[in-house]
Amino acid sequence: ETGVTQSPTHLIKTRGQQVTLRCSSQSGHNTVSWYQQALGQGPQFIFQYYREEENGRGNFPPRFSGLQFPNYSSELNVNALELDDSALYLCASSSRGGVLAGGPHTQYFGPGTRLTVL
């Protein structure tokens, strides 16, 4: 069973640029959620994708957007980067509607992408 993977590991961008982060779900999982974790804080929910459609969004502006592909992998895109976007971005996969261990509530996280905006 393959775990959740994310790329790249680290990324440095300048203010105003655009960035794309990638995530491969754990095998058999059909739901992907993205989180932003700033230093000293817990993960903050950005949005969730289920069956290639956005299915819930946190308090993040529209310049944060995403995609989920037929193989359940996902991308997080951030436009017009701001200094406050510097954080660890975590992807988590889960299984909804199936019988895999953990059910729909339990999420399996990737190691994250550390984004630094200068």
Next chain:
Amino acid sequence: DQQVKQNSPSLSVQEGRISILNCDYTNSMFDYFLWYKKYPAEGPTFLISISSIKDKNEDGRFTVFLNKSAKHLSLHIVPSQPGDSAVYFCAASARTGGFKTIFGAGTRLFVKA
């Protein structure tokens, strides 16, 4: 609006003793609660969970207690081991919210040998 709160940023415990990590929530729609553990440079790892219809769930050295009337849950680790030193996140989700998960700020646990 912090729906899930962990009021203790850190906790230090002697090896072999009990560690108790606390969490409070405000949203009565939450129907599932989870604890995740995070080591540096890794993503959070699922530890244990509890449904809102239960008040206790045990898995080896880890037990989670839920007090719905107080909107409070706790994680007990006994006996604590040095390898348990990590950041612990309390999280809550609701089926009506599409299983969106809200995390607390975390508690850093130090287990001293």
